[in-house]
Amino acid sequence: xxxxxxxxxxxxxxxxxxxxxxxxxxxxxxxxxxxxxxxxxxxxxxxxxxxxxxxxxxxxxxxxxxxxxxxxxxxxxxxxxxxxxxxxxxxxxxxxxxxxxxxxxxxxxxxxxxxxxxxxxxxxxxxxxxxxxxxxxxxxxxxxxxxxxxxxxxxxxxxxxxxxxxxxxxxxxxxxxxxxxxxxxxxxxxxxxxxxxxxxxxxxxxxxxxxxxxxxxxxxxxxxxxxxxxxxxxxxxxxxxxxxxxxxxxxxxxxxxxxxxxxxxxxxx
Amino acid sequence: xxxxxxxxxxxxxxxxxxxxxxxxxxxxxxxxxxxxxxxxxxxxxxxxxxxxxxxxxxxxxxxxxxxxxxxxxxxxxxxxxxxxxxxxxxxxxxxxxxxxxxxxxxxxxxxxxxxxxxxxxxxxxxxxxxxxxxxxxxxxxxxxxxxxxxxxxxxxxxxxxxxxxxxxxxxxxxxxxxxxxxxxxxxxxxxxxxxxxxxxxxxxxxxxxxxxxxxxxxxxxxxxxxxxxxxxxxxxxxxxxxx
Numbered sequence: 001x002x003x004x005x006x007x008x009x010x011x012x013x014x015x016x017x018x019x020x021x022x023x024x025x026x027x028x029x030x031x032x033x034x035x036x037x038x039x040x041x042x043x044x045x046x047x048x049x050x051x052x053x054x055x056x057x058x059x060x061x062x063x064x065x066x067x068x069x070x071x072x073x074x075x076x077x078x079x080x081x082x083x084x085x086x087x088x089x090x091x092x093x094x095x096x097x098x099x100x101x102x103x104x105x106x107x108x109x110x111x112x113x114x115x116x117x118x119x120x121x122x123x124x125x126x127x128x129x130x131x132x133x134x135x136x137x138x139x140x141x142x143x144x145x146x147x148x149x150x151x152x153x154x155x156x157x158x159x160x161x162x163x164x165x166x167x168x169x170x171x172x173x174x175x176x177x178x179x180x181x182x183x184x185x186x187x188x189x190x191x192x193x194x195x196x197x198x199x200x201x202x203x204x205x206x207x208x209x210x211x212x213x214x215x216x217x218x219x220x221x222x223x224x225x226x227x228x229x230x231x232x233x234x235x236x237x238x239x240x241x242x243x244x245x246x247x248x249x250x251x252x253x254x255x256x257x258x259x260x261x262x263x264x265x266x267x268x269x
Numbered sequence: 270x271x272x273x274x275x276x277x278x279x280x281x282x283x284x285x286x287x288x289x290x291x292x293x294x295x296x297x298x299x300x301x302x303x304x305x306x307x308x309x310x311x312x313x314x315x316x317x318x319x320x321x322x323x324x325x326x327x328x329x330x331x332x333x334x335x336x337x338x339x340x341x342x343x344x345x346x347x348x349x350x351x352x353x354x355x356x357x358x359x360x361x362x363x364x365x366x367x368x369x370x371x372x373x374x375x376x377x378x379x380x381x382x383x384x385x386x387x388x389x390x391x392x393x394x395x396x397x398x399x400x401x402x403x404x405x406x407x408x409x410x411x412x413x414x415x416x417x418x419x420x421x422x423x424x425x426x427x428x429x430x431x432x433x434x435x436x437x438x439x440x441x442x443x444x445x446x447x448x449x450x451x452x453x454x455x456x457x458x459x460x461x462x463x464x465x466x467x468x469x470x471x472x473x474x475x476x477x478x479x480x481x482x483x484x485x486x487x488x489x490x491x492x493x494x495x496x497x498x499x500x501x502x503x504x505x506x507x508x509x510x511x512x
Contacts, residue, residue: 137359140361141361141363143323144353145375
């Protein structure tokens with residue numbers, strides 16, 4: 001079976017070079033987003049705030065994501081409960097199920113799943129919308145009308161994402177715990193009040209706070225990456241798709257990295 | 270002697286290794302329609318984008334009245350842009366806004382604050398000027414190419430600019446609509462006493478609007494003159510446009 005061995009060094013080198021290049025591209029993207037953050041911050045503190053654009057973006061982010069987050073939240077709660085139940089039954093610890101699921105959802109599943117959904121839904125839509133505005137010269141038209149496009153388009157979107165993602169995360173937590181109650185009731189008969197009592201007996205404020213803080217960072221990452229990719233899209237129509245796609249990929253990867261850092265910091269506290 | 274509104278001297282602009290403008294010198298005088306003619310890729314659009322500082326020039330000098338663009342402070346640039354209206358190739362209407370909101374947008378960005386009543390009056394008047402009063406509450410997606418160009422022009426005119434820059438105003442339009450837009454450019458000049466630079470390679474449009482023509486070739490001015498001078502020139506390159 002010698003023909004199955006990866007003895008073609010060209011293929012191996014090319015594959016390794018591709019991976020290396022992708023890593024380099026990703027870190028260049030991260031560096032550019034950080035640099036972009038600088039000009040966004042400058043505009044947040046030095047220009048007049050576009051309140052109506054901010055409220056419009058908040059509405060759009062909430063409105064676009066709430067349905068998907070509701071469905072995903074319920075399913076995550078259900079699945080987590082159904083999968084965790086058998087081992088807990090085996091160890092006679094089934095009473096711990098509501099608390100365990102609640103902590104999992106509040107500390108990790110709620111913030112991460114919400115952020116990943118929003119990276120797909122909001123990040124891509126920001127990338128595509130701003131990319132298409134770039135391609136059709138709407139951003140140039142804005143600049144010629146003496147409007148700073150970073151102040152008008154980017155700042156409200158980034159702040160709206162930073163504010164809305166924690167709110168959506170809290171909503172996902174509630175819906176996920178409700179899903180868990182449904183999951184428990186497939187096999188047992190537990191009242192909603194008893195379930196909630198058992199669930200929140202195990203949850204402490206220290207479980208909620210780091211999760212909320214990290215969801216603010218998740219929101220900022222989604223807003224920044226989506227806007228950066230769209231605002232810096234190329235001039236051809238093809239760049240709109242590229243901007244939307246790379247906004248999702250870069251934001252999702254960055255979210256996981258931010259989550260890893262957040263977990264490490266929380267662990268130290 | 271006519272008043273110079275825009276003075277462009279030895280302007281160069283490159284993108285990477287590609288030299289687009291290689292030392293362009295020209296002037297725009299008061300109350301004239303100056304057509305810049307040339308093949309695609311000769312840097313016509315790049316030149317007018319340099320005038321409003323959407324692109325930064327590499328060397329040379331662009332002066333709009335007393336303001337030198339390259340060395341302008343942010344405040345000066347705002348003043349320059351107040352004097353200039355820019356009609357983009359695809360009209361660049363804001364997709365998410367109605368025609369009314371598109372026209373309101375530049376008015377709310379000026380130092381002078383208008384009341385809602387004043388804004389409505391201005392919008393209705395400018396829509397009359399471009400013969401599209403019925404489009405006021407439509408979305409850009411509901412408008413045809415020619416209507417978009419008219420609304421784009423209305424958005425430009427609503428702030429009373431002194432200078433208008435048209436980037437290929439008739440591109441992508443049928444001959445009848447192209448002709449209407451060309452007529453509108455002339456009407457705008459006569460009614461509002463504006464001076465315009467019109468970028469185009471549509472000869473019908475050139476014949477309708479041009480007071481003076483500058484032809485660009487390979488990033489430099491190839492010929493400058495009136496329409497009749499161009500039409501009677503024996504140069505084969507020039508004739509390839511006019512025949």
